[in-house]
Amino acid sequence: MKDLVDNRKRMSLGTKVKVLGLTLKQNGILYTLLLGTYYAGSGLADRAFETMQKRRKKRGLPGLNSRDLNAEIWNAWDWEAGGDEWTPSPEWKTSLVANVLKPRVPAGSVVVEIGPGAGRWTEHLIPIASDYTGIDISSTCVEVCSKKFAAEQTKARFRVNQGNNLPGVADGSVDIIWSFDVFVHINLADIGTYLEEFRRVLKPGGRAIIHHGTTAGHGGGWRSDATTAELNALIASKGLRVAEQFSDWQDGSVRHEVGLYRDQVTVIEKAG
Numbered sequence: 229m230k231d232l233v234d235n236r237k238r239m240s241l242g243t244k245v246k247v248l249g250l251t252l253k254q255n256g257i258l259y260t261l262l263l264g265t266y267y268a269g270s271g272l273a274d275r276a277f278e279t280m281q282k283r284r285k286k287r288g289l290p291g292l293n294s295r296d297l298n299a300e301i302w303n304a305w306d307w308e309a310g311g312d313e314w315t316p317s318p319e320w321k322t323s324l325v326a327n328v329l330k331p332r333v334p335a336g337s338v339v340v341e342i343g344p345g346a347g348r349w350t351e352h353l354i355p356i357a358s359d360y361t362g363i364d365i366s367s368t369c370v371e372v373c374s375k376k377f378a379a380e381q382t383k384a385r386f387r388v389n390q391g392n393n394l395p396g397v398a399d400g401s402v403d404i405i406w407s408f409d410v411f412v413h414i415n416l417a418d419i420g421t422y423l424e425e426f427r428r429v430l431k432p433g434g435r436a437i438i439h440h441g442t443t444a445g446h447g448g449g450w451r452s453d454a455t456t457a458e459l460n461a462l463i464a465s466k467g468l469r470v471a472e473q474f475s476d477w478q479d480g481s482v483r484h485e486v487g488l489y490r491d492q493v494t495v496i497e498k499a500g
């Protein structure tokens with residue numbers, strides 16, 4: 229239905245008046261009044277949303293992506309669906325594991341996952357890793373994963389963090405950092421602090437594979453204030469480099485999108 233409102237911009241005033249008249253004639257007054265309410269309400273909501281995003285950027289507000297809000301929301305989340313409420317289709321997930329995750333996480337890697345949630349990607353990372361640490365701002369997620377992967381405790385552990393640090397991870401000890409559906413919700417200031425942590429914990433040549441937003445929240449999806457340009461500048465300013473950046477991938481004849489909101493995956497590398 230939203231497309232109906234978006235498409236209004238493509239019609240002249242004259243056409244809109246004609247369409248309104250025809251709608252009224254064919255559907256009656258109540259239907260037309262309800263349609264008018266929907267139109268006006270949607271337009272207002274769109275404008276409020278855009279103004280919200282601009283105000284956030286101008287005033288440096290955290291919006292809905294502060295560490296406090298993330299902790300609150302994810303601690304209270306119902307993790308029954310295991311994170312698959314964000315999986316568009318089983319084929320997408322299988323393809324992501326085969327074409328994005330596995331080719332970039334070499335067997336035997338020391339892996340840190342940021343924001344494992346209920347372990348949607350963890351179950352694929354632990355078997356590949358020689359050592360795995362899952363770090364999440366939510367103690368609920370740490371409890372869920374600690375229980376779910378209890379059989380792996382000789383090489384896997386889960387820890388709560390402050391939302392921008394990697395506690396207990398030694399300097400220069402990590403091959404791969406993986407984080408999916410997490411940095412989309414983290415503001416630039418905290419991403420900057422995380423990047424300093426990446427530089428600290430990664431081995432020379434080590435990489436971080438990070439799924440993130442690109443439009444500073446303008447495309448919806450409760451995204452953070454980060455744009456691709458700002459993220460790339462931040463990565464360079466922290467002495468790291470972008471090794472790869474993509475918003476989709478090809479699997480045979482099918483092209484899969486990383487996310488619904490023009491999201492990307494950026495592979496960040498520490499110089500070897």
Ligand SMILES: C[S@@+](CC[C@H](N)C(=O)[O-])C[C@H]1O[C@@H](n2cnc3c(N)ncnc32)[C@H](O)[C@@H]1O
Nearest residue numbers: 298302311343344345348364365366391409410
């Ligand atoms: C949308 S869920 C995704 C969970 C999992 N990665 C997945 O794809 O199913 C977001 C996750 O990020 C965690 N999170 C949010 N902000 C964080 C932050 N600043 N640092 C670490 N974890 C964070 C949440 O607690 C939650 O586990």
